[in-house]
Amino acid sequence: MELGKPGEGLPSWELKLVKWGLIPLVRIFFTWGIGHRLFQCEVKRIGKLIRSVPVNEQQKQVIIDKTFAIEDHTRQFSVNMVAEHLTITGRAVMGIIATISQEKPFERPVTIEGVKPFENKAEQIREFEAFAAEYAVFFKALSKRYSKTTVRHPWFIPFNNFDWAAFMFMHTFIHRRQIEAIIRKLEENR
Amino acid sequence: MSNTIGTIIRAFGIMAWLIAGWFCAVAALYAAVVWIVGLPFSLGHAGILFSIVLLLRMVYPRNVFKG
Numbered sequence: 002m003e004l005g006k007p008g009e010g011l012p013s014w015e016l017k018l019v020k021w022g023l024i025p026l027v028r029i030f031f032t033w034g035i036g037h038r039l040f041q042c043e044v045k046r047i048g049k050l051i052r053s054v055p056v057n058e059q060q061k062q063v064i065i066d067k068t069f070a071i072e073d074h075t076r077q078f079s080v081n082m083v084a085e086h087l088t089i090t091g092r093a094v095m096g097i098i099a100t101i102s103q104e105k106p107f108e109r110p111v112t113i114e115g116v117k118p119f120e121n122k123a124e125q126i127r128e129f130e131a132f133a134a135e136y137a138v139f140f141k142a143l144s145k146r147y148s149k150t151t152v153r154h155p156w157f158i159p160f161n162n163f164d165w166a167a168f169m170f171m172h173t174f175i176h177r178r179q180i181e182a183i184i185r186k187l188e189e190n191r
Numbered sequence: 192m193s194n195t196i197g198t199i200i201r202a203f204g205i206m207a208w209l210i211a212g213w214f215c216a217v218a219a220l221y222a223a224v225v226w227i228v229g230l231p232f233s234l235g236h237a238g239i240l241f242s243i244v245l246l247l248r249m250v251y252p253r254n255v256f257k258g
Contacts, residue, residue, distance in 0.1 A: 025255040030210060178197070
């Protein structure tokens with residue numbers, strides 16, 4: 002099966018639903034605390050999900066059906082690759098939040114291709130959980146003031162530090178759904 | 192149910208849960224105030240207060256529709 006290229010993006014209707022539906026709702030109803038608590042819940046759920054997969058299948062790539070807000074290229078991941086992507090992206094987002102919270106411009110390019118998994122190594126979930134613990138310490142120390150400085154998400158709109166912190170949850174939630182779809186596919190293939 | 196539809200329903204489910212949470216918080220605060228001043232509780236007034244909070248959240252601390 003021919004899949005799309007990395008960074009190809011989302012269908013237009015999904016982009017519009019996120020831009021004009023989810024982002025305003027998140028900005029209205031999320032607080033710093035709500036976003037962070039929901040993110041930590043997702044980390045626990047993902048840990049349980051990945052550990053429920055036999056070790057010999059955690060690196061096995063399968064093609065899943067289209068999932069909301071996930072580009073075509075990402076449909077071929079293993080559960081470990083999703084955890085790797087979440088770790089890479091999480092660290093990048095943490096860097097963005099740290100920089101723009103000080104009202105400094107974020108100089109490095111933010112691209113979808115730059116956060117793709119490339120190792121698919123075993124026990125990636127431990128690295129993701131270690132990152133989440135590190136992020137919790139970072140978040141606790143972070144000044145919860147909205148930054149004027151923004152960094153544009155490659156697909157959506159410019160985000161300030163609060164938007165990026167809320168994105169951390171939404172992104173993890175979307176990929177937890179991907180992990181669930183991968184697990185269903187692995188079970189079908191057994 | 193497809194992965195896409197299931198994820199959209201869950202995403203908006205989270206939002207519905209948060210809207211209910213905000214309404215309960217506003218209603219609880221309003222209930223505490225009317226109890227202290229000795230006025231009757233009105234669900235309609237709680238709804239109006241919730242709408243005001245909603246409008247305030249749309250424009251402060253930043254315009255939520257600003258791209």
